[in-house]
Amino acid sequence: MDNNNTPHGVREKFIEVANRKKILAHRCAKCGHTMLETVMFCEKCSASKFEDVELEGAGTVVTYTIQAVAPAGFEDAGSYAWVVFKINNANIRASGFLPGIKEPKDLPVGAKVKVAGFDQHHGLLLEKA
Ligand SMILES: [Zn+2]
Structure with a gap:
């Protein structure tokens, strides 16, 4: 798990999570807004730091x-x-x-x-x- 910060790593992780029948999403580290993992900047505050969250699939x-x-x-x-x-x-x-x-x-x-x-x-x- 050393490449999770690369775009390729995000896709691989999304697939891994999907195969567990869940959906990988991003939660803004600044304001807590949750978005699709494809979003590059927070829709609410424009921050670009996210943490991964797994949503119900x-x-x-x-x-x-x-x-x-x-x-x-x-x-x-x-x-x-x-x-x-x-x-x-x-x-x-x-x-x-x-x-x-x-x-x-x-x-x-x-x-x-x-x-x-x-x-x-x-x-x-x-x-x-
Ligand atoms: Zn935000």
């Missing part, structure tokens, strides 16, 4: 887009949705990939989703909770 669907054609590596998944969800117990939105969604009735807004893992090419992999 579950949330509520805010919006999503159904994709009829699966991207490379997901040909076997059929249609899927890119989902934006609000993380439980945090005022943060994250996005991920949810296979097997063909039409809006398959995924009502407000549905519960959880992190199932991480795909190297496509990011967070979700499943219905």
Whole structure:
């Protein structure tokens, strides 16, 4: 664990945390505001010092887009949705990939989703909770 301060290290850690079905986020060391780990400067006070926090890998669907054609590596998944969800117990939105969604009735807004893992090419992999 000697490279956690490099951008590569952050990504590796995000993946490691996602594979434990949680979401890595940043908490501002100055004001305590919690943000996605991709944010470089605090949204509230512009400070750039953060500590890592692990958020619950579950949330509520805010919006999503159904994709009829699966991207490379997901040909076997059929249609899927890119989902934006609000993380439980945090005022943060994250996005991920949810296979097997063909039409809006398959995924009502407000549905519960959880992190199932991480795909190297496509990011967070979700499943219905
Ligand atoms: Zn701050």
